[in-house]
Every structure is written in structure tokens, then in C-alpha cells.
Amino acid sequence: MMRKHTRLIGWLAALVVIVGFCQLGRWQLHRMHDKQALLDQQLPARAQTLTLAKAQAAPAQLRWVDDHGRFLPGTLLLDNQTREGRAGIKVYQPFRGDDGTVVLVDLGWLPMPGDRQLPTIAPREGEARVAGLLAPPPATGLALGPAFTATAQPGVWLANRMPPDEAAAALSLPPGSLHSPVLRLDPALPGGYARDLELLPNTLPPSRHLGYAVQWFGLALTVLIVALVLEWRRRRARQPPTLLP
Known part of the structure; x- marks a missing residue:
């Protein structure tokens, strides 16, 4: 009887491990398909230019945006963003189109020194034309601690993630005014920092x-x-x- 119970327990343990490994494999396949679908949208997105309002109202996928408006006060520095193997931050600033639509604009990447002394940020001001790819925000790590931490620079927040509602609160914007996609600013436009339109810079x-x-x-x-x-x-x-x- 003891041998029978041991055999049954052994098979149950083996089945649990097999199912667990298969679930992990399925999850990896799901991530593969999601990311490939995102990459496949990039070329079609460039074929049609939309205003910011129309791009945000359209079904969720990559959209190429060209619009006019004004940069708003406040800056978010997204931590743990790599570029060419170097650790750094991405700089985001809110932008309001002439029709009132608001989006976070990715102004580019800055290196983070070893002592983690944040660089001085000169925010964009006034009216501007923006163009770029409306895309999901960069991948972030585990959601540990507060999303935003105030820095020594007024109006500048260090972020480990960017939930839209919390980002709006930090930037003194109305609730619900921000959406998850961000505008990846066209590298050909002047201003900002080192940037590109790489869709998967911080992930596999x-x-x-x-x-x-x-x-x-x-x-x-x-x-x-x-x-x-x-x-x-x-x-x-x-x-x-x-x-x-």
C-alpha cells in the first residue's frame, strides 16, 4: 500500500511540474505574439498621419501623429531605461494639442551617473509642433514602492512606472486626462535628447x-x-x- 501511495504522489508531483512548465511556455508564446504584432504595426502606422485627438480615439495600436499645441509644465523621469547598454532615464513632458487633447511626449534618453545624481532638466516651453509614434510606454520593472518621487528640481518627478492617473496627479492635470500610450517624438525634430523609435528597447x-x-x-x-x-x-x-x- 505504501508503495502505491508513493507512486501516486510521484505521478501527481510530475504532472504539477509538467503543467507548470507548459503554462510558462504558453506565457512566453503569448508574449512573443504580442510583441511581434506590435512590431508589425510600425510600417502601416507611418502610412497614415493623424492628429493627436484622432489617434487617441482610434482603436489601440501604433499611430503616426502630427499635431500642433503647447508643452505643459512638469517633467517625469522614467528610471531604469537602457540605451546601448548604458543605464539612464527617459524624459517625459505633457503636451496639449490645440483641441485640448493631452499626451506624455517622450523627449529622449539621458544617462544616469553612478552616483545617481539626476541631470538638470530644461523643460520645453510654449507652442510647438510635435510628430512621432503614439505607442505603449516602455517596459518597467516590478511595481515596488511609490510610482513617483519628488526630486530637488521643482516640477520634476522620478518615476519607476507611469500609471496614467497617478501621472496626471503628479503633473497637476485633470483626472482622466492622460492615457497609457505616449508620443515617441520623431528623432528628426529638433530639441529633446537622444532618442529613436525602437519599440522594444528595454525588453526581450x-x-x-x-x-x-x-x-x-x-x-x-x-x-x-x-x-x-x-x-x-x-x-x-x-x-x-x-x-x-
Whole structure:
């Protein structure tokens, strides 16, 4: 009886591990498809230029925006953003189009020194034309601690993530005025900092997710094979020895 219970527990444990590995593999595949779909939208987005209001009202996907308006006070510095292997921050400032639509504009990247002394930020002011890609914000790490921390510079906040409602509150904007997508400013426009239109700068490309998915499914298959081999050996050990004539 004890052996039967041990065998049952062993198979249950193996099944739990197999299911867990398969779920992790499925999650990696899901991330691969999501990111590939985002990359596939980039070229079609450049084919049609929209105003900021029309782009935000359209179904959620990449949109190329060209609009006129005014930069608003306040700056967000998104921490833990890498560029060419260097750690730094991304600079965001709110912009209001002439029709009243508000968006966070990605002004570019600045390096973060080893002592984490924040660089002095000179915010954009007055009327301006903006053009760029309306896209999801950069990937961030674990949501630990407050989203925004005040800095020594008035109106400048250090962010570890940018939930729209909390960003609006930090920037003294009306509730609900900000949406999740940000405007990736065209690198060809003057002003701002080092920037590009790379959609996955801080995260894994689709090919890496596929590789990890294969690894997880391979581990699940390995566990199944080991369990089957152990079961075969157990059954073989229980068979009575064959008597020679």
C-alpha cells in the first residue's frame, strides 16, 4: 500500500511540474505574439498621419501623429531605461494639442551617473509642433514602492512606472486626462535628447521569447520522459524472474 501511495504522489508531483512548465511556455508564446504584432504595426502606422485627438480615439495600436499645441509644465523621469547598454532615464513632458487633447511626449534618453545624481532638466516651453509614434510606454520593472518621487528640481518627478492617473496627479492635470500610450517624438525634430523609435528597447525581442518557450516545453517533456522511465523500471522490477528450463 505504501508503495502505491508513493507512486501516486510521484505521478501527481510530475504532472504539477509538467503543467507548470507548459503554462510558462504558453506565457512566453503569448508574449512573443504580442510583441511581434506590435512590431508589425510600425510600417502601416507611418502610412497614415493623424492628429493627436484622432489617434487617441482610434482603436489601440501604433499611430503616426502630427499635431500642433503647447508643452505643459512638469517633467517625469522614467528610471531604469537602457540605451546601448548604458543605464539612464527617459524624459517625459505633457503636451496639449490645440483641441485640448493631452499626451506624455517622450523627449529622449539621458544617462544616469553612478552616483545617481539626476541631470538638470530644461523643460520645453510654449507652442510647438510635435510628430512621432503614439505607442505603449516602455517596459518597467516590478511595481515596488511609490510610482513617483519628488526630486530637488521643482516640477520634476522620478518615476519607476507611469500609471496614467497617478501621472496626471503628479503633473497637476485633470483626472482622466492622460492615457497609457505616449508620443515617441520623431528623432528628426529638433530639441529633446537622444532618442529613436525602437519599440522594444528595454525588453526581450520575440525571438528570445520563442527560445524560452521551447526551453520550458522541453523541460516539461523531459519530466514526462523521466516519469515514464521510472514507471517502466518499477514495473520491470516487479515482474517475477523467468525460470530457465
